[in-house]
Amino acid sequence: MASIPDWVVDQGRSSRPATLKDVAGRAGVSVTTVARVLHDNGYVSGATKDLVEAALAESGYQINAVAQRLRTQRSAEIGHILHSISPNPFFAGVALGSEQAAADYGCTVLIHNTHGDPDIERAGVEALLQRRVEAILFTTVTDERNVLLAVAAGVPVVQVERVTETATHAVTVDNYRGAFDATEHLLLLGHRRIACLGVNPNSGASNANAPHRRVVEQERLSGYIDALLRFGLPVDDGLVILGESYYDLAAVCTSVRRWLDAPADRRPTAIFATCDIIAAGILQEAYARKLRVPGDLSLVGFDDTYASYLTPPLTTVRQPMAELGRVAVRLAMASRTDAAATTHPQTERLTTQLIVRASTAPPA
Amino acid sequence: MASIPDWVVDQGRSSRPATLKDVAGRAGVSVTTVARVLHDNGYVSGATKDLVEAALAESGYQINAVAQRLRTQRSAEIGHILHSISPNPFFAGVALGSEQAAADYGCTVLIHNTHGDPDIERAGVEALLQRRVEAILFTTVTDERNVLLAVAAGVPVVQVERVTETATHAVTVDNYRGAFDATEHLLLLGHRRIACLGVNPNSGASNANAPHRRVVEQERLSGYIDALLRFGLPVDDGLVILGESYYDLAAVCTSVRRWLDAPADRRPTAIFATCDIIAAGILQEAYARKLRVPGDLSLVGFDDTYASYLTPPLTTVRQPMAELGRVAVRLAMASRTDAAATTHPQTERLTTQLIVRASTAPPA
C-alpha cells in the first residue's frame, strides 16, 4: 500500500504555509501545472484548472516571494537611505513619493534611517546590497564613501536633493530660484533689512566624507544674495547666519535672539529661513518677545512641511517632496535598462513654488 | 586542456555579483570552506582562511540574502501596516521605534502605507504574507478582515494603539489617564467651561469592517468626562464635538468656529483636543479672531507631535511613540517562541505624560 502523501497532514493555522508541492499533491497534478494555473500561462484544461484552483483555495496558498526572487533573480526592492522619517516630515514626504512610484514597477521600498551616523549608513547600504535591491536612493548622505560603495556594486544610484562630485543620477529642486522667489517676495512687500538663516555651504569642508547638502545650501544662499543685489541692496554679513546643519538649531536660535533683542530700527523687518523647522523656532522667539508676525516681523520658510500648521500660517517655499521621490525612482529604474544612462548621470530639476500665507506683510 | 573556469571572467562593476561558488573557484577551495570562513564556524586552517578572505575581498563578495532566507526559512523581516508616515508624525514615530527594536532581532521593517484604503491594506497584508514576514504590526486598520487574514496565516500580529474584539496582542497607552490628566490640568488652573474635540467612538459602527480606534476614542472621552465629574461639573453636550476621524478636520473646524465666535461669557475658556493637529488648527482659528492663547483660551493637545513647534508651544499629552513601536516588536517576537503567548493575547499598556508648555494658563 502506498504511503500517506505529505499533503494529508493538517495544513492548520500553526503549520508551515503551503507550497506549490503541497497544492500539487492535494490536486493530484504536478507542480508545473499548478504554477501554470497560478500565473495563467501555458495550456491547462478547464477541468484541471478548476481542480487546482480549489486546491489553492483550500490550502490558503500564498506564493513564496523569497523563493520566487531567488529563481527569477529579481528582488523587486528599492532601498532608500535617509536621515530619519521623523521628526522632519521632509524625508517622510520623499519616502512616500518613492513608495508610490516603486509600486508602478512592482517594487517595494526599504527605508533605512541613518540618524546621521556613518556606521549605520554603511551597514544600511551593505544590507541593501545583500538583498540585491534594484536601486538605491540617497536622500541624505553622511559619508560619501557609502555612495561609492553602492555605485561600485553596479546598483543604480539616485541622490535626492543633493548634488555632489560623485557621478550619480540626481534629482533636486531649483533651490536658487526658490530662495530668490522668497527674498524677492519680501523685497516687493517693501522690506529692506532682510535676514537669512541657513546652513553653511562650506561646513564639513574639513571632513571630506561629510559634504552635507553643500551645493543645495550654496544655491539657497546665492538666491537670497542675488535677489538683494537685483534690488540694489548690499549684503549685510550681520544679517546672515549659517549653522552647521539643519539639526543644529541651538546655534541658530542664539543668533536669532540677538537680532530680535536689537532696537526696532536695527532689527531686521523680515527673515528668510531655509527650513520650516527653523522658521517655527523663530515664530516662538518672536512670540516670547511680543513681536507680532507679520506686523513687526515677516517670515518666510522653506519646504512646506510644518508651514500650514503654524500660527500664523507660514509663507514658505514648497518643495515637491513626493515628486522628488517619484522622479528618483523613475530615474533609477530607467537607468537599469538604458545603457547610456549608466555612463551619463542625469540630473532632474524640479521647481519650487512660493506659497504665500499669513506670515508676510509690508513692514510697519 | 582544461576549460577556462567560470571565475576567470571579469568580475567588473556591471556584471552579476559574486557567489560563494565564484569565490570558492577563485580561492581554489570548496564552497563549504568559503561558507565556514564567512560565518567563522567549523574548522578552517589559518592558511586557507587567509586565502579565502583574500578571494572574498577581491571579488567584492556580498552575501545573497535572498538565497540565505530561502534556505534558512527566516525572512528576518517584520511588516508594519499604518495609515501613512506623512504628514502625521505619530506614525513615523511608531515606525521608527519598531525599526529600532527590530534591529535587535536582526530584522528589518517593511512599512506599508494604506492611506485608509482597505484594498491597499489587503494587498499590503498579502504581500507581507508572501514575503513570509515574521510578524505584522498594525498601527491603523481600515478593514478588520485584513487583521484576520494575518492571524489565519499563523503570523504573530500586534495592534498598536488599538483595542478590538479580535484576539491579538496589543500595545496602547492609557488613554483614559491621559485625557483625565489633561482635563484635570485645566480644571486645576481654574477653568470651568472646558470643551473637548475628539473622534466619535461610535463612528463606523454601521460599517462592521472599519471600527476605527473606537476603544481608544472612548477612553479619551471617558477621561475627559470623569475629570469633569470629579470636580462636580456637568458635561455640557454643546462643548463636546466628535468628528468622524482624525483626518476629518473640516467638520471639527466649523464647530470650533461656532464656539470661538460666541460671546465671551458663553465661549469655552479652554479646549482639550485629542490630537495635536486639531490643536494646531484651533490655534490658527483663535489667532484669526485675535483671541490670545493662553490669555483668552487655554489649549491642550494630544500626541506631542507638532506641539513643541507651535506658537505658543502647546501643552499636550505625550504618547511614547517610539516605545509603542519597540514594545510591539518585542511582543511579536516573544510570541513566536512562547507557545502560551499565541493562545493568550497580551496587552501592554504604556503611560502617557502631560507636558505642560505655554498654551495653558488660568482663565482671565
Added chain:
DNA sequence: GCTCGTTCTGGCATCGATACCACGCCCGCT
C-alpha cells in the same frame, strides 16, 4: 497512413546558501 501542429501534462535542472555527512589526516593514549 503519415506528418504536422495544437493542446495538455510531467520531469528536472536551476537560482545561491546552508547543513549534514563523509573522508582523510595527525596526534596522543593505552
Added chain:
DNA sequence: AGCGGGCGTGGTATCGATGCCAGAACGAGC
C-alpha cells in the same frame, strides 16, 4: 601497534518557484 578524537576539507541534498524540454494524445491535411 591499534584506536579514538580533534582538525580540516569536500560532496551534496535541500529550501520553493520557475522555465525549458520531452512526450502523449488528438485532429487536420496531404
